[in-house]
Amino acid sequence: MNYSFPKLLETLAGGRGLVLATIVEAAGSTPQVPGASAIFGAAGLVAGTVGGGLLEARVEAIAGEARRDGRARLVEIRLDADPSDAEGAICGGAATVLVDPGVDAARGVFQSALGGLRGRRTGALVCRIVEGHGEHITVERGWIPADGPIGGDVAPEILRGVLEGGTPRLARTEGRLTYVEPVVPLPRLIVAGAGHIGRAVARLGRLLDFSVTVIDDRAEFANAENIPEADEIVVGAIGTEMGRIDVPDGYFVIVTRGHAKDAEALRAVVRRQAAYLGMIGSRTKIEIMRREFLEKGWATAEEWARVRAPIGLGIGSKTVEEIAISIAAELVQVRAGRRKKADA
16 A cells, blocks of 8 residues: 555544555556555545546446445456547556455454554555456455464565565465555654644654654643644653664654754764754854864764755745745655665
């Protein structure tokens, strides 16, 4: 799955009468990749997407049929309409879509996967597909923690490949298909500062599928009522608490209330090999801090060069919300670049 994975799992674990449609295989040019999922209810799309446009319209129609007759389907949808057909899809590829109206029976499986995600435990969702007559199939779903025993007919090498590569796979064995989908912990976003910008960044981080930690020394700001989107809130001396956060490849955003607090937060993490390290401030302030860090030996020139300051993409942001968007956009850009590099 993708497109707000936690939201999809929450919906599946808590909903009823839903149909889950997932692209399990794709060939050629398609608007989405294997793992893209959409959930449909009686009124239509509930969450997710399989690519929008004609593909999603076709899948929604098939989901409606599956919801009425209660039968799962595995369908291939070709996207090679004639360019003169204004309603057609001309991507030129084909998507194999699993449409399952029986997800109510698997709510416990999705709850286990959601618990693993929230507990930062890696695992895999396994969907065993037994082919039947025509497009109709039988579906069995399960959850395999990465540190638990491998059950059923999932080959260890397939599970390892999916978990290490981070991409789903449709495996074929005699008379059976097995779709294995990785569930890996969300990237950690650590926000130093619970003021207006920190709160806005936390909100966007949650929407963008980061696990969000907010740190501040002011309990009146750092609390669940003020920042309900945070997965974790830490109240304490900012530098000390930042230093205690042991997060390999974390995304650190420093947006405290002033120069001293920013420097305190940055000193705690500047030597780390973080995925992202950004700090708010004017160019004048940043230059003053750069000289201070280099002269006092708090950072080397190479370490300082990894700090994204001023923070965020240059979109001409002025308001709190615009600044938060510029930071969030930079976070997404860095995360996408890391994923692309890992897939190369």
